[in-house]
Amino acid sequence: MTVENVVRTVAAAHRAERGALLPVLHAVQAELGYIPQEAIPVLADEFNLSRADVHGVVTFYHDFRREPAGRTVVRICRAEACQALGAQELVDYVRAAGMPLGQTTPDGAVTVEQVFCLGNCALGPALEVNGRLHGRVGPAALGALLEGAAAS
Template sequence: MTISGSDVTVESVVRRVVARHREERGALLPVLHALQAELGHVPQEAVPVLAEELNLSRADVHGVVTFYHDFRREPAGRTTVRICRAEACQALGADRLVSYAREAGLPLGETSADGSVTVEQVFCLGNCALGPAVEVNGRLHGRVGPARLGSLLNGTVSS
């Protein structure tokens, strides 16, 4: 499979990334992180190539990709929203944020039909004193209520 209309294939990207990490002990996790950084996700067709390159079984590679929630098997939306569901944020209203996202047609773990937004749950963003916390494209926001989440989803809040 080629990537975004280019002549580059998933296989060639996987082999290049593995070559950069081959000498590392336990290279699978660093390779998966690097693949996701480069491709935006870890495509299914990367699994057999990774298994061959790292001398692992396909089941081992698949198990790691599916066990860790940070690895995506499908591309994320242009905007990624992560809602903290840890205890402190739950106590301060994270459930209202999840409900708001669902009512807006953005269920957790899914990407909007137009590919614009992916909403995910996480279990701590390390911003417990300012919960409920939300991360939008890597930028942390505290004391987020449903109205502010709506603004973040629509791209109308910058801080």
């Protein structure tokens, strides 16, 4: 199925909703793994918006990807509670390992992102690996998770 077909099918399923652009963007990303550039004009057409309006929404919200994510997605919480409990050490570890924050490794294995609350404040620093929440993660545990991700 082409990107245009996916976008139009998803838009049709949400057409009756008020303010449907965000739910449609989430659904397109769930279907394709990201919001491809060629989806922007189709969404603009579907919702009678300018391309700039749609592009602005996609680029404003950090949850939307414009490139395919890696096979493993690691999301490090940077909210206040996790920061107080050592999240910066996790970010420093990722940087020292040569992994670009907010990007995918060249081999497509891992994408490391920063988020601002995973709702696991009592067990910070927290991170999420492919949707699975981990608490009280130190650099050594993060290293083991990343090694496991790179091996898969």
